[in-house]
Amino acid sequence: MPLHLEGVGHRYGAVEALAGIDLDIADGETVALIGPSGCGKSTLLGIAGGLLQPTAGRVTVSGEPPAGSLNPFTYVFQDFALLPWRSVADNVGLPLEHRPLSAAERRERIDAALTLTGLTEFAAAYPKQLSGGMRQRVGIARALVVRPAVLLLDEPLSALDAQTRELLMEDLLAIWAKEPCTRVYVTHNLEEAARLADRVVVLSRRPGRIRDVLSIEVPVAERGAPRHAGLLREVHDRLWSMIRDEVVTADREVRDV
Amino acid sequence: MSERRPVPFRGGGFDPKPRRLLPWIVFAVLIAAWQGASSAGWLPALFMPSPATVVRALGELWLNGTLVEHVVASLQRIVPGWIIGTAAGLAIGLAMGIFSAARAAGLPIVSALFPIPKIALLPLLILWFGIGEPSKVATIALGVFFPTAIAAYTACDAVPRNLVRMAQSFGVPARSIVSKILLPGAMPGILAGFRISASVALLLVVAAEMIGAQSGIGAFVLAAGNLMQTDQLLAGVVMLSVLGLLISWALGTIERIVLRWR
Numbered sequence: 001m002p003l004h005l006e007g008v009g010h011r012y013g014a015v016e017a018l019a020g021i022d023l024d025i026a027d028g029e030t031v032a033l034i035g036p037s038g039c040g041k042s043t044l045l046g047i048a049g050g051l052l053q054p055t056a057g058r059v060t061v062s063g064e065p066p067a068g069s070l071n072p073f074t075y076v077f078q079d080f081a082l083l084p085w086r087s088v089a090d091n092v093g094l095p096l097e098h099r100p101l102s103a104a105e106r107r108e109r110i111d112a113a114l115t116l117t118g119l120t121e122f123a124a125a126y127p128k129q130l131s132g133g134m135r136q137r138v139g140i141a142r143a144l145v146v147r148p149a150v151l152l153l154d155e156p157l158s159a160l161d162a163q164t165r166e167l168l169m170e171d172l173l174a175i176w177a178k179e180p181c182t183r184v185y186v187t188h189n190l191e192e193a194a195r196l197a198d199r200v201v202v203l204s205r206r207p208g209r210i211r212d213v214l215s216i217e218v219p220v221a222e223r224g225a226p227r228h229a230g231l232l233r234e235v236h237d238r239l240w241s242m243i244r245d246e247v248v249t250a251d252r253e254v255r256d257v
Numbered sequence: 258m259s260e261r262r263p264v265p266f267r268g269g270g271f272d273p274k275p276r277r278l279l280p281w282i283v284f285a286v287l288i289a290a291w292q293g294a295s296s297a298g299w300l301p302a303l304f305m306p307s308p309a310t311v312v313r314a315l316g317e318l319w320l321n322g323t324l325v326e327h328v329v330a331s332l333q334r335i336v337p338g339w340i341i342g343t344a345a346g347l348a349i350g351l352a353m354g355i356f357s358a359a360r361a362a363g364l365p366i367v368s369a370l371f372p373i374p375k376i377a378l379l380p381l382l383i384l385w386f387g388i389g390e391p392s393k394v395a396t397i398a399l400g401v402f403f404p405t406a407i408a409a410y411t412a413c414d415a416v417p418r419n420l421v422r423m424a425q426s427f428g429v430p431a432r433s434i435v436s437k438i439l440l441p442g443a444m445p446g447i448l449a450g451f452r453i454s455a456s457v458a459l460l461l462v463v464a465a466e467m468i469g470a471q472s473g474i475g476a477f478v479l480a481a482g483n484l485m486q487t488d489q490l491l492a493g494v495v496m497l498s499v500l501g502l503l504i505s506w507a508l509g510t511i512e513r514i515v516l517r518w519r
Contacts, residue, residue, distance in 0.1 A: 051425065074427065077423060128519075
């Protein structure tokens with residue numbers, strides 16, 4: 001489902017976090033949002049999915065959500081946001097509990113999401129028994145169980161170690177190939193952006209504005225191939241060159257506070 | 258090449274470890290010291306009877322039904338008082354934790370009334386409800402209400418807001434967010450509040466019974482003191498300790514069941 005942001009801005013009291021964001025995201029496209037700390041990436045993601053009200057502009061969608069979609073705008077959270085008192089299966093099933101589904105349909109959706117994320121044998125486990133990577137898989141399974149039209153990922157891998165992050169990136173690509181939807185991916189990690197996104201939107205320091213947009217022509221599914229290693233390195237370096245001065249300035253601003 | 262020397266170990270300590278036997282050893286040593294001091298005549302029996310005398314008195318009072326009668330009388334005040342105070346405290350505390358208007362209206366009043374020693378209100382409650390049971394039950398209920406209300410609303414505050422936002426992002430209705438996110442998330446804090454309110458209830462029942470009752474552990478301890486029957490007085494105190502331990506064990510069991518996910 002295409003997503004359109006028109007003149008979106010947001011203020012926290014006297015602090016202007018975002019200003020004048022115009023962005024069209026096509027159906028099935030993955031757009032990564034990068035920028036220095038405090039530039040409003042997560043705020044923009046909150047606005048895109050209706051968790052925050054913009055103080056300027058508007059967010060619209062066009063087209064229809066895919067068949068069977070129960071919750072068009074669905075988030076994957078940085079800190080997983082799992083309920084520690086529920087098992088993996090019950091966490092994944094939470095978004096279905098208030099939907100008019102039969103017990104069999106609910107079970108079927110949960111099983112499918114657990115299978116897709118490799119969690120079937122952990123269905124009865126509690127979050128505290130899982131590693132960080134497995135917890136985030138639960139968060140991803142919970143997001144997929146509603147068959148979202150737009151998947152909003154807020155630094156989903158930033159709480160994980162480098163090796164787990166690598167594994168999960170591969171898993172995300174495999175999952176996206178099976179469950180196509182529009183995706184907005186907030187990250188600090190330029191490598192993640194280069195590996196996972198069709199387009200990378202670079203935000204300036206606060207108030208966040210769109211500074212640059214970089215399209216990556218190689219299809220996402222092919223980027224893991226060794227022949228594209230050089231391209232990914234090049235994209236990474238270009239993104240860093242776009243963002244470096246902003247990061248340095250933003251870092252000094254934070255220290256000056 | 259110079260001589261190799263081991264790097265000295267400087268870590269360790271500041272790391273509490275369970276010592277299962279030590280508490281029992283300390284307890285046994287204290288009782289033995291007390292008994293030894295009594296047997297040696299260092300402690301006057303009238304003011305500080307020996308542990309053996311206290312245990313004997315405890316056995317006799319239990320067997321002749323005196324202690325049972327007083328314990329039952331105290332429980333008949335604690336149980337309804339605690340239930341009423343807890344129910345009201347949970348209702349008000351959760352309302353303050355969930356609704357901004359309830360918090361704005363309730364918090365100043367609860368904060369202002371919380372520090373008042375509730376036993377000071379017993380004379381007023383006697384005027385309102387009479388010298389009988391209702392005034393004592395009301396004192397306990399009042400004493401239990403405030404810590405429960407405060408525990409409930411702070412427990413609601415302690416539930417991470419990202420869990421609420423997560424549920425909202427899936428379109429979970431507000432009522433379900435309360436029942437599936439806030440209440441289970443607040444349960445550890447609420448149960449911790451129960452421990453405090455149970456000890457408050459025990460304290461208040463003894464105080465209320467000392468002020469105006471013919472039966473109950475508080476009344477029994479006071480009467481024993483007036484008659485210089487210190488063995489019976491201490492037997493009553495031991496009974497209170499046992500009662501406190503039983504309540505604590507019951508709450509611990511509830512916690513283990515309700516919070517097994519921890």
